[in-house]
Amino acid sequence: MPLDDRKLKILQTIIRNYLETGEPVGSRTISKFADLNLSSATIRNEMADLEEMGYILQPYTSAGRIPSDKGYRLYVDTMMDEKNREIDELKETLLEKADKIDHLLKQAAKVLAVNTNYASMISAPNYRHNKLKFIQLTKVDKNQLLAVIVVEGNVIKNHILNLAEQLDDETLLKLNILLNTHLNGLSIDDISLSMIQTLKKQAGSYSAIVGEVIEAVGDAIKADEDLEIYTSGTNNIFKYPELADHHKASELISAFEEKRLLTELVSENGGDSTGIQVYIGNETSIQSMKDCSIVTATYELEEGMRGTIGIIGPKRMDYDKVVGVLKSLKSQLEDLYKN
Amino acid sequence: MPLDDRKLKILQTIIRNYLETGEPVGSRTISKFADLNLSSATIRNEMADLEEMGYILQPYTSAGRIPSDKGYRLYVDTMMDEKNREIDELKETLLEKADKIDHLLKQAAKVLAVNTNYASMISAPNYRHNKLKFIQLTKVDKNQLLAVIVVEGNVIKNHILNLAEQLDDETLLKLNILLNTHLNGLSIDDISLSMIQTLKKQAGSYSAIVGEVIEAVGDAIKADEDLEIYTSGTNNIFKYPELADHHKASELISAFEEKRLLTELVSENGGDSTGIQVYIGNETSIQSMKDCSIVTATYELEEGMRGTIGIIGPKRMDYDKVVGVLKSLKSQLEDLYKN
DNA sequence: GTTAGCACTCGTTAATCAGGAGTGCTAACA
DNA sequence: TGTTAGCACTCCTGATTAACGAGTGCTAAC
Numbered sequence: 001m002p003l004d005d006r007k008l009k010i011l012q013t014i015i016r017n018y019l020e021t022g023e024p025v026g027s028r029t030i031s032k033f034a035d036l037n038l039s040s041a042t043i044r045n046e047m048a049d050l051e052e053m054g055y056i057l058q059p060y061t062s063a064g065r066i067p068s069d070k071g072y073r074l075y076v077d078t079m080m081d082e083k084n085r086e087i088d089e090l091k092e093t094l095l096e097k098a099d100k101i102d103h104l105l106k107q108a109a110k111v112l113a114v115n116t117n118y119a120s121m122i123s124a125p126n127y128r129h130n131k132l133k134f135i136q137l138t139k140v141d142k143n144q145l146l147a148v149i150v151v152e153g154n155v156i157k158n159h160i161l162n163l164a165e166q167l168d169d170e171t172l173l174k175l176n177i178l179l180n181t182h183l184n185g186l187s188i189d190d191i192s193l194s195m196i197q198t199l200k201k202q203a204g205s206y207s208a209i210v211g212e213v214i215e216a217v218g219d220a221i222k223a224d225e226d227l228e229i230y231t232s233g234t235n236n237i238f239k240y241p242e243l244a245d246h247h248k249a250s251e252l253i254s255a256f257e258e259k260r261l262l263t264e265l266v267s268e269n270g271g272d273s274t275g276i277q278v279y280i281g282n283e284t285s286i287q288s289m290k291d292c293s294i295v296t297a298t299y300e301l302e303e304g305m306r307g308t309i310g311i312i313g314p315k316r317m318d319y320d321k322v323v324g325v326l327k328s329l330k331s332q333l334e335d336l337y338k339n
Numbered sequence: 340m341p342l343d344d345r346k347l348k349i350l351q352t353i354i355r356n357y358l359e360t361g362e363p364v365g366s367r368t369i370s371k372f373a374d375l376n377l378s379s380a381t382i383r384n385e386m387a388d389l390e391e392m393g394y395i396l397q398p399y400t401s402a403g404r405i406p407s408d409k410g411y412r413l414y415v416d417t418m419m420d421e422k423n424r425e426i427d428e429l430k431e432t433l434l435e436k437a438d439k440i441d442h443l444l445k446q447a448a449k450v451l452a453v454n455t456n457y458a459s460m461i462s463a464p465n466y467r468h469n470k471l472k473f474i475q476l477t478k479v480d481k482n483q484l485l486a487v488i489v490v491e492g493n494v495i496k497n498h499i500l501n502l503a504e505q506l507d508d509e510t511l512l513k514l515n516i517l518l519n520t521h522l523n524g525l526s527i528d529d530i531s532l533s534m535i536q537t538l539k540k541q542a543g544s545y546s547a548i549v550g551e552v553i554e555a556v557g558d559a560i561k562a563d564e565d566l567e568i569y570t571s572g573t574n575n576i577f578k579y580p581e582l583a584d585h586h587k588a589s590e591l592i593s594a595f596e597e598k599r600l601l602t603e604l605v606s607e608n609g610g611d612s613t614g615i616q617v618y619i620g621n622e623t624s625i626q627s628m629k630d631c632s633i634v635t636a637t638y639e640l641e642e643g644m645r646g647t648i649g650i651i652g653p654k655r656m657d658y659d660k661v662v663g664v665l666k667s668l669k670s671q672l673e674d675l676y677k678n
Numbered sequence: 679g680t681t682a683g684c685a686c687t688c689g690t691t692a693a694t695c696a697g698g699a700g701t702g703c704t705a706a707c708a
Numbered sequence: 709t710g711t712t713a714g715c716a717c718t719c720c721t722g723a724t725t726a727a728c729g730a731g732t733g734c735t736a737a738c
Contacts, residue, residue, distance in 0.1 A: 026731050039681050044732065062687045062732045133479060140472060140489055148487050148497070150479055156497040158487070234573075234596055238589040250577040253592065257573055365700050378712050383701065401701045401718045680738080687732075694725075701718075707711080 001049060008079070009036065010046050011055055015067045015075045019316045022242065024064030069281040069315070072293070076278050076319050082327075083320045101155070104336070106230045108309070108329060113233025115325055118313030119256065123266045124228035127151050128188050129304030135179045135217065137161075137172060145172075145209070147216050153305060153337075159216040163209065171206060178202060179213060188218055229259045229266070240314040243291060251288035252312075261286050265296055266308040275299070275330065276323055281315055293317050297326040301337040309333075340388060347418070348375065349385050350394055354406045354414045358655045361581065363403030408620040408654070411632070415617050415658050421666075422659045440494070443675070445569045447648070447668060452572025454664055457652030458595065462605045463567035466490055467527050468643030474518045476500075476511055476552065484511075484548075486555050492641060492676075498555040502548065510545060517541060518552060568598045568605070579653040582630060590627035591651075600625050604635055605647040614638070614669065615662055620654055632656050636665040640676040648672075 013033055017025040027040040027047060036043075047065055050056050055071035058064075067075070105122045112120035130152040138146045145161040167175075182199055183191065196214055200207035234256050237243045243252065255261045264285055275298040282290050289312065296310040309329055311322050352372055356364045366379040366386060375382075386404055389395050394410035397403075406414070444461045451459035469491040479485045484500040506514075521538055522530065535553055539546035573595050576582045582591065594600045603624055614637035621629050628651065635649040648668055650661050 024731090028731080040731090041681050041683090041733095042679085045680090048733080058732090060688065062730075063689075064731065134477075136475075136477060136487075138473075138475060138487075140493065144493070146487075146489060146493075146495065148475075148477075148485075150485060154479065154483070154485075154499055156485065156499075158495040158497065160493055160495075232596065235589045235593040238585050238592075244585055246577050246583055249588070250574045253577075254574040257571065363700090367700080379700090380702095380712050380714090381710085384711090387702080397701090399719065401699075402720075403700065682737080683735090685732105685734090687730105689728105689730090691728085692726090695723085697721085697723105699718105699720085701716105703716090704714090706713080708709100 001053060003053065006036075006038075007046055007050060010043060011050055011067075011071060012075065012079050014047075014050075014056060014065055015071060015079075018066055019318055022240070022314075022316055024059055024066050026064035029064070067316075069283070072280045072315060072319075073283075076280070080320050080323070083324045102228070102230075104333075105307075106232075108333065109230045109232035112309065112311065112325065112329060113236060116311055116313070116318075116322055117233075117236050117239060118311045118317060118322070119231065119233045119236050119252075121229055121231045121256075121262055121265070121308075121310045121312065123263070123308045124230075125153075125299075125301050125305045125307035127153070127155055127305065130155065130302070131185050131187050132183050132217070134184055135176070135213070137176050137179070137213065139167065139169075139172060142166060147213055149217050153302060161209070161212050161216060167206075167209075175203065175206060175209065175213075179210070183214075183217070191218070229262050231256045231259070231262070236313070240316075242314055242316075248288075248291060252292070255286060255288045261288075262310075265294060265310055274327060276326060278319065278323075291315065293319075295319070295322050295326060297330045299330045299333045301334060340392060342392065345375075346385055346389060349382060350389055350406075350410060351414065351418050353386075353389075353395055353404055354410060354418075357405050358657055361579070361653075361655055363398055363405050365403035368403070406655075408622070411619045411654060411658075412622075415619070419659050419662070422663045441567070441569075443672075444646075445571075447672065448569045448571035451648065451650065451664065451668060452575060455650055455652070455657075455661055456572075456575050456578060457650045457656060457661070458570065458572045458575050458591075460568055460570045460595070460601055460604070460647075460649045460651065462602070462647045463569075464492075464638075464640050464644045464646035466492070466494055466644065469494065469641070470524050470526050471522050473523055474515070474552070476515050476518070478506065478508075478511060481505060486552055488555075492644060500548070500551050500555060506545070506548075514542065514545060514548065514552075518549070522553075568601050570595045570598070570601070575652070579655075581655075582653055587627075587630060591631070594625060594627045600627075601649075604633060604649055613666060615665060617658065617662075630654065632658075634658070634661050634665060636669045638669045638672045640673060 010030060013030050013036075014025050017029060027043040030036070030043050031038055031040040047056065050071075051058065051065065054068055055074060056065040057068045059066060102124065105124060109120045109122045112122070133150040133152055133154075135150075136148045138148070140146045140160070143163040143166055145163060145167070147159045147161060149157045149159070151157070178199065182195065191214065196211070199214070200210050203210040234253055237249060237252055243249060265279075277296045277298075279294040279296075281293065284290070284292070284294050291314070292312050293315045294310055294312050295317070296308050298306055298308055300306045309326055311317070311326065313322070349369060352369050352375075353364050356368060366382040369375070369382050370377055370379040386395065389410075390397065390404065393407060394413060395404040396407045398405060441463065444463060448459045448461045451461070472489040472491055472493075474489075475487045477485045477487070479499070482502040482505060484502060484506070486498045486500060488496045488498070490496070517538065521534065530553065535550070538553070539549050542549040573592055576588060576591055582588060604618075616635045616637075618633040618635075620632065623629070623631070623633055630653070631651050632654045633649060633651050634656070635647050637645055637647055639645045648665055650656070650665065652661070
């Protein structure tokens with residue numbers, strides 16, 4: 001059976017309507033649409049076809065129809081006309097408190113949640129590919145060293161090292177020079193085992209410290225890379241009855257809290273050329289979100305320095321709006337970084 | 340009317356029973372307790388008295404009784420026998436991932452939530468009173484400085500400063516010496532306006548930078564002091580029907596997410612000598628938690644370096660257990676810090 | 679191909695009812 | 709005087725039923 005123009009139009013109407021109301025939509029409702037001019041009976045015939053084709057389904061006999069996952073998918077892929085809503089306020093709100101990148105992201109997640117009425121998440125960009133700008137070891141105590149590690153993009157990591165033996169200032173200076181001359185300009189992935197060996201040799205009796213520092217460098221950057229996810233608007237899920245039942249809500253909320261699960265969304269690399277990806281219902285790998293839709297966007301501050309923004313809401317989410325807002329935020333983040 | 344021994348015993352039984360089941364408890368249930376040996380009729384008379392005195396109440400005519408806030412209060416103040424449950428596993432779990440204080444606290448919050456089945460929060464200790472250990476300015480770019488600020492307790496803060504003009508290495512060195520000789524050993528509260536003026540004068544043409552650095556020092560330490568709160572087990576509220584209704588749950592969850600509200604719990608300074616404080620129902624200032632009880636403990640890592648641990652749950656929470664667990668965690672945090 | 683009409687389905691809501699848990703009161707008892 | 713058995717009464721809970729209405733599928737006419 002062909003999916004002709006009229007069927008498409010009807011499907012679109014069903015989906016649009018359901019997105020708004022969350023109620024199954026019946027044939028009479030659709031027939032009232034002026035640009036169709038068909039009776040409810042005709043619509044019913046078409047709807048029976050659409051159901052047979054799997055685009056819509058009936059929650060129970062003699063109820064209206066709701067879109068199936070397949071229906072949503074078609075809508076998202078071909079019929080959606082993205083609303084280019086302005087969220088310029090975003091930029092202002094973002095800049096206000098954005099002294100540090102984590103504040104910025106926290107704030108962005110909040111703005112996103114408030115603007116869409118869905119739950120939002122943002123993962124911090126990953127720094128693996130960033131090059132080391134410099135490393136600095138400083139004594140903080142008789143046998144404690146502070147390692148400050150600065151990476152491109154001015155990401156700063158600190159690490160305290162406990163020493164077995166004391167270090168004099170001269171040795172410390174030498175170590176600093178040694179580390180900087182060899183490591184600067186490299187990314188984590190670039191630091192090879194053989195290089196570590198060479199460095200250790202050159203450090204002589206202090207090879208242990210070099211090992212520790214390099215390990216710290218790796219740790220500092222890798223460590224929470226998959227954990228730094230900021231969420232906001234969790235309580236928005238209560239606005240949608242289909243998600244608000246105890247069991248589902250509880251599972252969803254613990255997924256947000258755990259964050260570990262959310263990293264799965266981040267790891268997938270972003271869909272089409274715009275970096276926007278839409279998961280509908282079971283398309284996501286997160287079990288507790290099978291009644292949700294998830295829209296993610298990948299932002300890239302610098303070559304290889306990517307993070308993910310995501311919106312989690314009911315399947316009947318306003319895809320048009322969400323995609324628009326995500327794209328806008330994505331480009332704003334990227335712009336903001338350039339300055 | 341006097342609150343004699345028998346009335347107390349009955350009240351205690353009602354509360355204990357209600358804590359367990361969450362159901363109103365009737366006279367027959369109580370009469371079955373062996374150590375009372377009274378008929379349900381007698382109990383009924385006593386219960387009528389207790390209700391008149393305000394310690395218990397009836398949700399509706401001819402239902403059993405539940406404790407009132409006043410009843411809970413009496414229980415917590417005089418009848419509770421704190422369970423000294425061992426949570427030694429706590430220590431092990433804590434140590435596992437505890438490379439940094441924020442990880443430690445995050446982990447502690449989780450352990451707390453898992454152990455109690457309530458929601459938990461931990462605020463990071465406040466550093467206002469800690470003394471500066473050292474400040475270090477480093478060039479990261481032509482016109483960017485990195486300020487690393489280390490405070491007692493090895494709390495490290497970073498701050499990037501944008502410069503209008505370039506600095507040569509020598510001036511930088513001088514600035515570093517200047518800042519360290521004057522500021523080391525002082526706490527944020529110690530840094531007075533007059534001292535800032537003196538420093539600026541001494542810095543000569545670079546007074547602007549000194550101003551910025553000092554501001555940064557203040558910012559870095561103050562900034563998120565009232566925001567660094569870690570929560571866990573939010574979804575536990577769904578385990579208690581009296582909190583799980585949509586409206587309440589939504590409000591509670593947004594309170595947890597906002598964290599701003601939670602700071603009110605932190606600001607109160609901790610009750611009795613053990614630092615444990617219990618808020619029952621309306622005793623808390625947080626509107627959305629009027630159906631909850633909150634138990635907080637203040638931990639003190641060092642003179643003036645205090646933080647707060649808290650448990651939020653239904654009024655019928657297992658106070659005995661919660662107080663025990665909090666005390667244990669408190670002392671473990673304090674011990675852990677000493678090493 | 680479209681549409682009006684109609685019987686039918688089935689979820690929703692409200693009303694009704696039985697059951698039971700628990701109470702307060704009274705009267706008898708030790 | 710304090711305790712207890714008995715009993716009528718209240719009111720929540722859960723199940724059942726009934727009315728309602730939205731929506732459907734099918735048929736027959738246009």
